[in-house]
Amino acid sequence: DAIYRPGALGIAPTVPTDTTELERRAKRAMTPKAWAYVAGGAGSGATMRANREAFDRWQVVPRMLHATTERDLGVRILDTDLAAPLMLAPVGAAGLITDDADVRIARGARASGIPYVFSCQGSAPMELTARAMAGTPFWYQLYWSTDEDLVDSMIGRAEAAGAQALVVTLDTTMLGWRTQDLDLGSLPFARGQGIAQYTSDPRFMSLVRRRLAAAGAKAQDLGLDPRRPVDLARAAKGGAGTLLSMSREHPGALRANLRSAEPRAAVETFLDIYSNPGLSWEHIATLKDRTSLPVVLKGVLHEDDAQRAFDSGVDGIVVSNHGGRQVDRSISALDALVRIRDAVGPEPTVLMDSGIRTGADLFMALALGADTCLLGRPHVYGLALDGAAGVSAVIDGVLAELDLTMGLVGAASIADITRDLLVEG
Ligand code: FNR
Numbered sequence: 001d002a003i004y005r006p007g008a009l010g011i012a013p014t015v016p017t018d019t020t021e022l023e024r025r026a027k028r029a030m031t032p033k034a035w036a037y038v039a040g041g042a043g044s045g046a047t048m049r050a051n052r053e054a055f056d057r058w059q060v061v062p063r064m065l066h067a068t069t070e071r072d073l074g075v076r077i078l079d080t081d082l083a084a085p086l087m088l089a090p091v092g093a094a095g096l097i098t099d100d101a102d103v104r105i106a107r108g109a110r111a112s113g114i115p116y117v118f119s120c121q122g123s124a125p126m127e128l129t130a131r132a133m134a135g136t137p138f139w140y141q142l143y144w145s146t147d148e149d150l151v152d153s154m155i156g157r158a159e160a161a162g163a164q165a166l167v168v169t170l171d172t173t174m175l176g177w178r179t180q181d182l183d184l185g186s187l188p189f190a191r192g193q194g195i196a197q198y199t200s201d202p203r204f205m206s207l208v209r210r211r212l213a214a215a216g217a218k219a220q221d222l223g224l225d226p227r228r229p230v231d232l233a234r235a236a237k238g239g240a241g242t243l244l245s246m247s248r249e250h251p252g253a254l255r256a257n258l259r260s261a262e263p264r265a266a267v268e269t270f271l272d273i274y275s276n277p278g279l280s281w282e283h284i285a286t287l288k289d290r291t292s293l294p295v296v297l298k299g300v301l302h303e304d305d306a307q308r309a310f311d312s313g314v315d316g317i318v319v320s321n322h323g324g325r326q327v328d329r330s331i332s333a334l335d336a337l338v339r340i341r342d343a344v345g346p347e348p349t350v351l352m353d354s355g356i357r358t359g360a361d362l363f364m365a366l367a368l369g370a371d372t373c374l375l376g377r378p379h380v381y382g383l384a385l386d387g388a389a390g391v392s393a394v395i396d397g398v399l400a401e402l403d404l405t406m407g408l409v410g411a412a413s414i415a416d417i418t419r420d421l422l423v424e425g
Pocket residue numbers: 037038039051089090091092093119120121141169298320321322323324325353354355356374375376377378380
């Protein structure tokens with residue numbers, strides 16, 4: 001009602017409710033590099049397309065005369081009551097889009113009363129973003145670093161900041177083949193985006209300092225005082241050739257003497273350790289001793305992995321292909337959801353993301369077995385168009401359509417959204 005009312009007065013919303021229009025307007029509002037990073041997918045984009053096409057294969061069969069004046073969108077997930085079956089997905093490097101991105105996203109989520117999953121590649125320290133949530137539940141998403149002390153440090157900070165669950169993303173042990181970013185020569189992290197969680201971490205900064213010290217030691221080998229940039233300037237007077245060969249043979253020493261040494265060392269350290277291609281079930285098993293938070297594994301696509309997750313005591317999974325950003329030509333998230341729910345039965349907590357754009361999509365994912373869904377790119381587009389208010393407008397639009405769909409198909413509660421309301425084909 002609140003959403004229709006302005007329209008009745010002839011007022012169009014700042015943030016379009018139509019998905020295609022939302023994307024079109026967001027593209028105009030973003031730099032080409034930010035757009036490529038957010039909207040892009042892996043390889044040919046086939047997984048991203050599959051995520052959408054999977055929704056087209058199902059149709060809703062509305063039921064009539066179910067007296068749905070009162071509708072309840074509430075769900076209970078991991079012992080927490082949520083106002084609606086929707087959370088904001090973790091997005092790294094949102095600082096590409098605007099300053100204070102994470103804090104603005106948090107404010108938008110809070111305004112709409114839904115949880116936000118903070119990315120460990122956020123653009124603000126998690127403690128700041130947590131404050132902006134002001135009591136609305138949030139979860140913390142972790143990429144498993146090759147530095148185990150950093151893993152513990154991040155988990156400890158997330159607990160202290162008040163996260164209600166730990167989400168470990170499994171599908172990004174290495175960055176996917178992101179053709180659009182590659183062709184624009186734009187990796188967000190290279191410009192220091194998305195590493196605020198790291199540079200605000202004591203363990204991480206000790207690794208950075210260690211790296212700088214090693215570079216300094218190299219400078220000393222050259223007979224230079226590593227603390228004095230002027231030494232390099234003197235060395236440079238020996239001629240451009242001297243400097244060039246020094247920079248080739250001793251890049252660390254050269255960098256250590258530049259004023260930007262620390263930020264650069266931070267980015268290099270980050271790229272070395274942010275994720276672990278050797279991640280295995282053994283790592284996950286250690287979480288029992290490392291955190292008291294419920295553990296959710298994000299990026300599960302195979303039913304055997306889902307079953308193994310629950311067998312090993314994990315509290316929940318997110319069926320996701322990372323919005324089609326990791327493995328090109330992978331199974332769509334919706335198809336994977338159906339297979340996984342069939343395999344694990346009705347009890348385990350199964351969340352889903354990748355491809356949800358509208359309230360009707362959300363309805364379908366719930367009907368096909370998701371307990372709650374996560375929204376990725378659309379909230380970032382809202383951020384690009386109107387900051388926190390834009391994020392909130394996108395969420396409200398999706399939930400309003402879900403609410404309306406429920407009312408029109410005869411579902412008064414989320415539990416009423418069952419698979420028999422859909423047909424395939
Ligand atoms: C992501 N995603 C993501 N996932 C994660 O676990 N940690 C992260 O840091 C990021 N970063 C990130 C950045 C950007 C710009 C996007 C678009 C996505 C994946 C995200 O959480 C989610 O799985 C997908 O976005 C869901 O797909 P849709 O809704 O975008 O189709």
